[in-house]
Structure formats: C-alpha cells, structure tokens
Amino acid sequence: MxxxxxxxxxxxxxxREPARRSLVDLGAPPSAFEAWFQRLLHEAATVTLLDSYRPFKELAASALTTTLAQLGLDPSRTEPLDALAExxxxxxxxxxxxxxxxxxxxxxxxxxxxxxxxxxxxxxxxxxxxxxxxxxxxxxxxxxxxxxxxxxxxxxxxxxxxxxxxxxxxxxxxxxxxxxxxxxxxxxxxxxxxxxxxxxxxxxxxxxxxxxxx
Amino acid sequence: MxxxxxxxxxxxxxxREPARRSLVDLGAPPSAFEAWFQRLLHEAATVTLLDSYRPFKELAASALTTTLAQLGLDPSRTEPLDALAExxxxxxxxxxxxxxxxxxxxxxxxxxxxxxxxxxxxxxxxxxxxxxxxxxxxxxxxxxxxxxxxxxxxxxxxxxxxxxxxxxxxxxxxxxxxxxxxxxxxxxxxxxxxxxxxxxxxxxxxxxxxxxxx
Missing domain, CATH: 3.40.50.1000 (HAD superfamily/HAD-like)
Structure with a gap:
C-alpha cells in the first residue's frame, strides 16, 4: 500500500489568481492580495495561539476589511471573498x-x-x-x-x-x-x-x- | 501607584514609514510592505506554534527574501531590514x-x-x-x-x-x-x-x- x-x-x-484579480478590480495593486492573505493567515495563527477559534471564512472577511481600509478602498466590498469560492x-x-x-x-x-x-x-x-x-x-x-x-x-x-x-x-x-x-x-x-x-x-x-x- | x-x-x-519607503525605492508598490510584514508576523507565529524559535531579525530577513522574489525584485537586497533600525x-x-x-x-x-x-x-x-x-x-x-x-x-x-x-x-x-x-x-x-x-x-x-x- x-x-x-x-x-x-x-x-x-x-x-489564487481570481482572488488576486478581484482585489485589483477594486483598485488595489497586485501585492495587496499577498497583504490580505498573509494577514488572514496570521489571524488564523493568532486565534490558534490563544486557544480560540473562528471559521477561516470569518477571518478572511475581517482581514479583508482592514486590508481595504488600509488601501483607502471601500471596506464593505466582498468580491474577493466570493472569488475564493471560484x-x-x-x-x-x-x-x-x-x-x-x-x-x-x-x-x-x-x-x-x-x-x-x-x-x-x-x-x-x-x-x-x-x-x-x-x-x-x-x-x-x-x-x-x-x-x-x-x-x-x-x-x-x-x-x-x-x-x-x-x-x-x-x-x-x-x-x-x-x-x-x-x-x-x-x-x-x-x-x-x-x-x-x-x-x-x-x-x-x-x-x-x-x-x-x- | x-x-x-x-x-x-x-x-x-x-x-514604519521608512521601511515602507525603502521597499518602494527597490521598485515595490506601497502595499508590498504590508505583505512583507504580515508574512514576517505569520512566520513568528508559526515558529511559536511549533515550539521552535528564531530571532525576529532572522525571520524578517527570510520573509523579505520571499517577498522580493514574489515581486520579481532582487531577493538579495537588504535595505528594508536596515530601515527597520532607523x-x-x-x-x-x-x-x-x-x-x-x-x-x-x-x-x-x-x-x-x-x-x-x-x-x-x-x-x-x-x-x-x-x-x-x-x-x-x-x-x-x-x-x-x-x-x-x-x-x-x-x-x-x-x-x-x-x-x-x-x-x-x-x-x-x-x-x-x-x-x-x-x-x-x-x-x-x-x-x-x-x-x-x-x-x-x-x-x-x-x-x-x-x-x-x-
């Protein structure tokens, strides 16, 4: 066996290209995807280090909100989240x-x-x-x-x-x-x-x- | 008391602005700093989750190498690390x-x-x-x-x-x-x-x- x-x-x-492109379509530079995703991963590691838990999808959403705000973009946009499903x-x-x-x-x-x-x-x-x-x-x-x-x-x-x-x-x-x-x-x-x-x-x-x- | x-x-x-600017001076977009820093933080959380340890400065260097390579820039440049000290x-x-x-x-x-x-x-x-x-x-x-x-x-x-x-x-x-x-x-x-x-x-x-x- x-x-x-x-x-x-x-x-x-x-x-992950469609998610990257979706952020770019909102006005972000291509490296913003990496900023979002690394933040998301760090959030997942953070809750794990604290013996806590939230579903990955919720962390992806909150990390995206901050990333968009930092870029001066509308923090309520969710297209990049939808792109992760496609x-x-x-x-x-x-x-x-x-x-x-x-x-x-x-x-x-x-x-x-x-x-x-x-x-x-x-x-x-x-x-x-x-x-x-x-x-x-x-x-x-x-x-x-x-x-x-x-x-x-x-x-x-x-x-x-x-x-x-x-x-x-x-x-x-x-x-x-x-x-x-x-x-x-x-x-x-x-x-x-x-x-x-x-x-x-x-x-x-x-x-x-x-x-x-x- | x-x-x-x-x-x-x-x-x-x-x-952190001088470190951000130093990356931009190498040809990166401003959000690349966030990509580098979030990767660095996730690396620190990773070694901690694995009951391992490397000094923050070493993780900053290895995370920068990957970030520069992903941007198509020379991965051996270290100016953004020096900028963290200033x-x-x-x-x-x-x-x-x-x-x-x-x-x-x-x-x-x-x-x-x-x-x-x-x-x-x-x-x-x-x-x-x-x-x-x-x-x-x-x-x-x-x-x-x-x-x-x-x-x-x-x-x-x-x-x-x-x-x-x-x-x-x-x-x-x-x-x-x-x-x-x-x-x-x-x-x-x-x-x-x-x-x-x-x-x-x-x-x-x-x-x-x-x-x-x-």
Missing amino acids: ADAAVFDVIGTLFD LDPYPEAAEALARLRDAGAAVVTLTNGSADSTRQLLNRGGLGELVDEIVSCDEVQRFKPHRAPYELALERVGRPATMIAAHGWDVLGARAAGLATIWVDREEQQWPFPLEAPARAADLAAAADLFLER | ADAAVFDVIGTLFD LDPYPEAAEALARLRDAGAAVVTLTNGSADSTRQLLNRGGLGELVDEIVSCDEVQRFKPHRAPYELALERVGRPATMIAAHGWDVLGARAAGLATIWVDREEQQWPFPLEAPARAADLAAAADLFLER
Whole structure:
C-alpha cells in the first residue's frame, strides 16, 4: 500500500489568481492580495495561539476589511471573498492526482478552510472524484500549522503520509507532526524561513514525480 | 501607584514609514510592505506554534527574501531590514510617555524584536529616558501573541498593566493574558478580527488620555 499524499488546497491545488484579480478590480495593486492573505493567515495563527477559534471564512472577511481600509478602498466590498469560492485548479492538478491514485496512494486534502467549501471547490474544479478524504481544521478547531490538524489527517489515512504544500509554514507544520514533505515553490519562489529547506517541486506534476520516486 | 503602560514598539511607538519607503525605492508598490510584514508576523507565529524559535531579525530577513522574489525584485537586497533600525517615533510619542510617567505610571515596551535593537531605537528616537523597562520576546523564546511574553511583562512590572498597541493581534494576546488594552487604530483603521473590539485611540496622545481617565 502506497503512502498518502496530503495536499493543501488554496494556493497548492488551486490557483489564487481570481482572488488576486478581484482585489485589483477594486483598485488595489497586485501585492495587496499577498497583504490580505498573509494577514488572514496570521489571524488564523493568532486565534490558534490563544486557544480560540473562528471559521477561516470569518477571518478572511475581517482581514479583508482592514486590508481595504488600509488601501483607502471601500471596506464593505466582498468580491474577493466570493472569488475564493471560484478558484480554478492548476492545469496539471487532475493528472497529477490521477497518477497518484493509479499508483495506490491515498489522495487527501487538508485545509484551513471548511470541508464544505473545499468539497465545492473540488467538485467545481473537476477534482472531486480524485480525492479520497477531505480533512478540515474545523474538525479540531485549530488551524495549521498547529500539529492537531496534521495528526488528524494521519489518523484518518492510517498510513505514512507526505504533505504537498505551496507554503513554507505548512511544510514546517507537517514536518513537526511527522509527515514527509514536498514544497511546491511556484508561489513563494524563495524558501521563506531561516530553517532547513524541504524537497521542492516546480508544480504538482513534479511533486507527484517526487512522491512516486521515494 | 498607577498601573503600568505597556507599549508595543514597531508600528505603535515608531512609524514604519521608512521601511515602507525603502521597499518602494527597490521598485515595490506601497502595499508590498504590508505583505512583507504580515508574512514576517505569520512566520513568528508559526515558529511559536511549533515550539521552535528564531530571532525576529532572522525571520524578517527570510520573509523579505520571499517577498522580493514574489515581486520579481532582487531577493538579495537588504535595505528594508536596515530601515527597520532607523524608524522615527511618532511625533506625539515623547510627550505621551512623559505625561504617563508624570502621573506615576510605569512605562514599559514589549516587543517581538530584540531588547538590543529596541534600546537602540528608543535611544536614537529620544525615548530612552522615558522608558522604565524593555521586555523582549527573546527572553521567553515565544513571540506575541503567545501569552508567555505578556506574562513576563506583568511579572516584571508587578502591578496591573494596560497594553497599548497598533495591532489587533497584539491587543488580543494581551487581553488573553489578563492585561487591559487600548488599540491605536491609525495603522489598521478597521478592527481586523471577528471578535470583540477593544477601546480605541487615534494616536498615542489619545491613548495616554484614555489610560489616565481610567
């Protein structure tokens, strides 16, 4: 039995470009998306550090309000939130997942988003049939990179697992929880931590290659 | 004996504008600063969630590398890091701190940065004589908003304390550790969390007013 391939969703399987464009359409520069998203991630880490919890969607909304206000834009606009529900998978995603399944791997998603919104994204993007398990941080009320969601994913698959993620912080969280890791480097390009860099892949096809070679 | 006023440093006592400008001088749009800084804060929260630690300055450097690469700029440039050492205090800072001390309050700084770099910033900005204690997250190897640094500050001052900070996450961390809080709202403008908003002040003079009225 092959190991499990555990994929992050937003930014890893799905290109965040429509959300970026939606902010630009409101008058923001392209880097405002990164400001919003990093603020959102920091909010998720903050509530987790405080042993508190709010759904990712609520944090995305409040972080967006502040980001828009800082840009001098109307803080009540919500189009970028809606765009998060309409992301498209990276073009090579379906084939990469199919290859992993054909090789006997379990294909799992592990996301800070909700299971419902993830299921909708996967089905809308044509990946629904290729994923064996959807695991959400909602279930443990702790966001990645807290170890609880990674441990839940390991428990759910019942075999060794490799986390495949486009975010350095996700790789570090998975590593600390005992998963192998592959970093898809196309979003961050340069390893963002002063800590040992992981195996890296340029896209999901290359990540599947790496996974299957091990 | 009046309570202690515990100030965050970067963005609260000191204006981050020179660091923002330094990134713009490298060819980045103004919102790239927010992308860098939020990434840096998320990296600090990440290592803290993983029971690990790297000095804030190292995280600032690695987060900057990724931010520059994402912008298509030379990732080896370090001017924005140098600019963090040359921030100026907000114009009303000295008078606000002096009023608090005259009223018998202990004036304390509590920062994710190191004690050394904070001391240099305070002395360079003419605030050194107005601060009774410099408390750094370095001492507990846990970054705010983890409760350990707030508890260290409370222990150090030995009396009730109010955290005065320009960042929602800092306000939430302080509140969870038992400090009163005042949020200086000029950087974020809109309260960034789907959680109860704190008392707010437009600047440090207004924050001192609020503190002294209590």
